[in-house]
Amino acid sequence: MGAYIVRRTLWAILLLLVVSFLTFVIFNVFPSADPAALRAGRNATPALVHQIRINLGLNKPFYTQFWIYLKGLVEHFNLGYSYYNSESVKSEIFSRMPATISVTVGGFIVWMLIGLPVGIVSAIRPRSILDRVMMGTSLVAISAPVYFLGLVSLFLFAKGTGQLQWFGAAGSYVPITQNVGVWFNSLILPWFTLAAAFAAFYARMTRGNLIETMHEDYIRTARAKGLRESVVITKHGLRAALTPIVTMAGMDIGLLLGGAILTEIVFNIPGIGRYAYDAIVNSDLPAIQGTVLFGAFFIVFANLVVDILYAFLDPRVTYG
Amino acid sequence: MRRPIAAVAGVASGVLALVAAGCGGGGTTSGVQGASHTLAGGKKGGTITILSNGDVDHLDPGAAYYQFTYAITYVTQRPLLAYKPNSIQPTPDLAASMPTVSNGGRTVTVHIRHGVKFSPPVNREVTSADVKYAIERGFDAAVGNGYAGAYFGVIKGAPTKIVNKVPSISGIQTPDKYTIVFQLTKPSGIFVGALQEPLTAPVPAEYARKYDKGTASSYGDHQVATGPYMVQNNAAGKITGYTPGRQIVLVRNPNWNPKTSWRPAYADKIVFKEGFDPTVGTKQILSGQADANGDFPPPAANLKQILSNPSQKSELEFTPTAGARFVALNTQKAPFTNKYVRMAVAYVLDRNAMRLTRGGAIDGKIATHFIDPSFGNSGFNQAGGYGFNPFPSANNSGDVAKAEAMLKKAGFKSGKYSGPQITQVADNTPPGSNTAAVVANSLQKIGFNVKTISVQHAAMYTRFCGVPKNAPNICPNVGWIADFHEPQADLDANFDGTNILSANNVNWSQLNDPAINKLMAKAKGELNAEKRWAEWGQIDKMITSSAAAIPWLWEASPTLYSTRVTHATELWNGGEPDVSFMSVK
Numbered sequence: 001m002g003a004y005i006v007r008r009t010l011w012a013i014l015l016l017l018v019v020s021f022l023t024f025v026i027f028n029v030f031p032s033a034d035p036a037a038l039r040a041g042r043n044a045t046p047a048l049v050h051q052i053r054i055n056l057g058l059n060k061p062f063y064t065q066f067w068i069y070l071k072g073l074v075e076h077f078n079l080g081y082s083y084y085n086s087e088s089v090k091s092e093i094f095s096r097m098p099a100t101i102s103v104t105v106g107g108f109i110v111w112m113l114i115g116l117p118v119g120i121v122s123a124i125r126p127r128s129i130l131d132r133v134m135m136g137t138s139l140v141a142i143s144a145p146v147y148f149l150g151l152v153s154l155f156l157f158a159k160g161t162g163q164l165q166w167f168g169a170a171g172s173y174v175p176i177t178q179n180v181g182v183w184f185n186s187l188i189l190p191w192f193t194l195a196a197a198f199a200a201f202y203a204r205m206t207r208g209n210l211i212e213t214m215h216e217d218y219i220r221t222a223r224a225k226g227l228r229e230s231v232v233i234t235k236h237g238l239r240a241a242l243t244p245i246v247t248m249a250g251m252d253i254g255l256l257l258g259g260a261i262l263t264e265i266v267f268n269i270p271g272i273g274r275y276a277y278d279a280i281v282n283s284d285l286p287a288i289q290g291t292v293l294f295g296a297f298f299i300v301f302a303n304l305v306v307d308i309l310y311a312f313l314d315p316r317v318t319y320g
Numbered sequence: 321m322r323r324p325i326a327a328v329a330g331v332a333s334g335v336l337a338l339v340a341a342g343c344g345g346g347g348t349t350s351g352v353q354g355a356s357h358t359l360a361g362g363k364k365g366g367t368i369t370i371l372s373n374g375d376v377d378h379l380d381p382g383a384a385y386y387q388f389t390y391a392i393t394y395v396t397q398r399p400l401l402a403y404k405p406n407s408i409q410p411t412p413d414l415a416a417s418m419p420t421v422s423n424g425g426r427t428v429t430v431h432i433r434h435g436v437k438f439s440p441p442v443n444r445e446v447t448s449a450d451v452k453y454a455i456e457r458g459f460d461a462a463v464g465n466g467y468a469g470a471y472f473g474v475i476k477g478a479p480t481k482i483v484n485k486v487p488s489i490s491g492i493q494t495p496d497k498y499t500i501v502f503q504l505t506k507p508s509g510i511f512v513g514a515l516q517e518p519l520t521a522p523v524p525a526e527y528a529r530k531y532d533k534g535t536a537s538s539y540g541d542h543q544v545a546t547g548p549y550m551v552q553n554n555a556a557g558k559i560t561g562y563t564p565g566r567q568i569v570l571v572r573n574p575n576w577n578p579k580t581s582w583r584p585a586y587a588d589k590i591v592f593k594e595g596f597d598p599t600v601g602t603k604q605i606l607s608g609q610a611d612a613n614g615d616f617p618p619p620a621a622n623l624k625q626i627l628s629n630p631s632q633k634s635e636l637e638f639t640p641t642a643g644a645r646f647v648a649l650n651t652q653k654a655p656f657t658n659k660y661v662r663m664a665v666a667y668v669l670d671r672n673a674m675r676l677t678r679g680g681a682i683d684g685k686i687a688t689h690f691i692d693p694s695f696g697n698s699g700f701n702q703a704g705g706y707g708f709n710p711f712p713s714a715n716n717s718g719d720v721a722k723a724e725a726m727l728k729k730a731g732f733k734s735g736k737y738s739g740p741q742i743t744q745v746a747d748n749t750p751p752g753s754n755t756a757a758v759v760a761n762s763l764q765k766i767g768f769n770v771k772t773i774s775v776q777h778a779a780m781y782t783r784f785c786g787v788p789k790n791a792p793n794i795c796p797n798v799g800w801i802a803d804f805h806e807p808q809a810d811l812d813a814n815f816d817g818t819n820i821l822s823a824n825n826v827n828w829s830q831l832n833d834p835a836i837n838k839l840m841a842k843a844k845g846e847l848n849a850e851k852r853w854a855e856w857g858q859i860d861k862m863i864t865s866s867a868a869a870i871p872w873l874w875e876a877s878p879t880l881y882s883t884r885v886t887h888a889t890e891l892w893n894g895g896e897p898d899v900s901f902m903s904v905k
């Protein structure tokens with residue numbers, strides 16, 4: 001087990017390096033804006049643009065820039081400084097993490113609380129009216145873009161802009177340490193918006209997996225032994241059906257910890273997703289690089305955790 | 321040109337404004353349309369909240385160069401000159417009176433007010449040496465000011481090379497604590513106007529110098545204020561009221577003396593909340609949760625709803641943006657080296673369809689030359705006002721027959737262009753991409769085969785249209801907003817042949833017409849304002865007639881207020897709310 005974790009960790013580091021390098025290449029090879037010219041403004045002389053380019057280190061070949069970046073990252077855990085406003089990317093990402101964690105973890109709890117029960121109910125009553133209604137609703141939820149769903153929820157339920165002014169408005173997010181009540185209220189709509197698509201997807205996946213599992217021989221054996229149906233479903237059926245769901249959940253959490261971009265934009269939550277969006281709009285490479293690396297780290301880390309968890313959920317999995 | 325909010329609009333909604341016919345009462349030819357609110361007698365106290373989509377560019381007054389940022393800079397800093405709401409006339413701010421020009425235009429003397437003090441932790445009175453240092457640091461690459469060379473490069477001893485240190489400029493003299501004298505290398509008709517730029521706001525050298533060291537100044541994070549408000553800070557001067565991308569909190573500057581200022585500064589606190597989707601932000605303003613829009617225009621759908629509701633309509637104002645959108649034709653590259661080919665393009669462009677790509681009439685008036693209506697008698701009327709249109713067509717939809725006639729003059733006997741394919745570099749997102757498609761379709765009518773390269777808006781400028789060696793035949797998505805209401809600030813950078821640069825070039829047409837250059841050189845040194853504006857009006861006509869670039873839109877910018885505050889709109893700054901004149905009712 002120890003050797004496996006070490007090997008996977010080394011692969012993870014290599015993967016992060018590749019992701020980082022690719023971001024650099026994309027920014028340099030494809031026609032993106034010149035950060036020095038953007039920083040200098042339209043009325044600036046070429047001399048000023050040139051000097052700013054030197055100050056930002058952009059006059060060096062991109063592989064040298066990449067090497068300097070890596071060195072800073074490894075030696076000082078320095079993610080660089082924004083071209084746009086000179087702020088430390090690391091500080092920005094860390095200061096925004098609580099907001100993103102709040103959105104992601106809350107959203108995850110909501111989508112699991114909705115998705116799993118709906119999936120189970122649909123699976124044990126396949127082709128019933130309840131199943132069709134639930135799966136139909138899921139399809140609608142999956143199809144509705146987060147951006148659209150977010151705006152609709154704001155115009156229906158948010159204070160100030162909504163028809164029923166129940167929940168916090170866009171931009172009302174405060175850190176949990178500042179005011180728990182306001183924090184909770186400001187996140188209800190983002191949680192449900194984020195959870196809508198995921199819950200629907202998880203419901204459909206749980207249903208499919210569980211239906212398949214319930215046709216396995218060992219389920220028939222369990223029933224033949226006289227076990228109660230609830231025990232058969234929860235102890236024998238669900239355990240196997242949940243394995244791929246855990247994989248997906250791990251990857252989705254990792255992805256969202258890198259920034260739930262659309263949700264954070266619509267609800268104006270100052271998280272990493274919002275930061276990534278602003279960085280793209282401003283052609284701010286260090287910020288883009290930082291958020292990509294951060295997102296990639298969580299995805300890789302979540303994959304690692306999921307792979308380890310597999311052993312506990314599925315006895316057939318071993319670590320070689 | 322400072323960064324306009326139109327850049328944000330392009331991303332957010334692509335719709336800006338409204339023509340005179342559809343907007344609120346009290347409209348004028350050149351001023352803020354719908355502005356009928358009194359600026360005096362406001363109630364003291366309360367908090368005003370402004371919403372924005374993006375962030376400021378730089379808090380540092382020496383680096384700030386963005387329309388939205390200026391809404392904050394001008395109430396926290398005091399440049400020598402500034403503007404009152406609904407006005408384009410510069411008014412002494414830190415200066416005690418308007419500058420005096422002597423020595424044949426080569427000497428400009430400014431007396432500054434007594435009793436103006438820096439905010440904590442500096443706390444001392446402002447002197448002329450602080451203005452000198454502020455301008456000098458603008459030439460330091462660590463500060464990275466975008467216009468110091470363009471407007472202040474004419475001062476004797478101003479650096480011609482860019483370095484990473486604050487230079488000493490011999491042509492800025494401070495004979496006493498309250499007098500600053502600028503010695504210029506030649507007369508400049510624009511210099512006095514440029515004294516309204518935030519670069520002239522005082523900076524205390526003994527405090528700022530340590531932050532200006534290195535390759536990037538951090539003075540913005542420690543800045544002190546001279547205006548009625550300051551960005552909230554701690555006892556050491558470190559800014560605490562700014563969280564990038566989230567909010568900026570302005571509080572009263574305890575050292576501001578109202579007797580030295582014409583700003584009423586009614587509100588106790590101003591909060592700029594950032595990161596708002598324009599649709600959500602508009603709804604919040606309408607509901608009274610916030611008080612005005614900062615860097616985003618309300619989206620077209622919202623504007624139409626607001627205009628159909630009388631009570632909401634009265635909270636909306638429209639301001640000309642002091643510039644034009646235009647299509648630049650590369651005059652150094654065939655086929656647009658030929659004037660008649662350019663004129664054919666000017667005739668055939670469907671400017672009405674182009675405007676529709678940005679929302680139609682709600683976005684502004686179709687431009688027929690460059691100096692926009694907000695200049696009024698300081699250039700617009702001299703250029704022929706609304707009456708000057710050298711390339712007219714029915715409904716502004718293009719005139720194929722006249723275009724073909726021009727092509728025949730250019731040597732294309734059939735009246736259709738039969739040369740090689742031409743290239744345009746355009747935005748890759750709407751509305752710019754749609755505008756470019758209209759341009760290509762229009763040109764197709766007279767035989768052109770246009771290849772469109774689509775890139776990010778900023779890349780279009782910084783990698784292609786602004787770099788002559790990479791410049792395509794056509795740049796369909798360019799535009800310019802004057803930094804202040806002097807026609808030189810509107811036309812010089814874009815069309816003076818001596819301004820063509822190897823990089824960061826904004827003479828996108830690469831127009832280098834000796835007659836235009838000569839008249840520009842004369843107008844730049846003209847000190848008599850009436851004569852100067854007449855000359856620039858003539859220059860505008862010459863540029864437009866040359867068809868090196870084809871103007872197609874004079875935009876207007878909508879500002880929406882909540883019912884809980886009074887209105888105060890900056891005509892000089894494209895409709896930004898002037899929070900120092902707004903009050904809570």
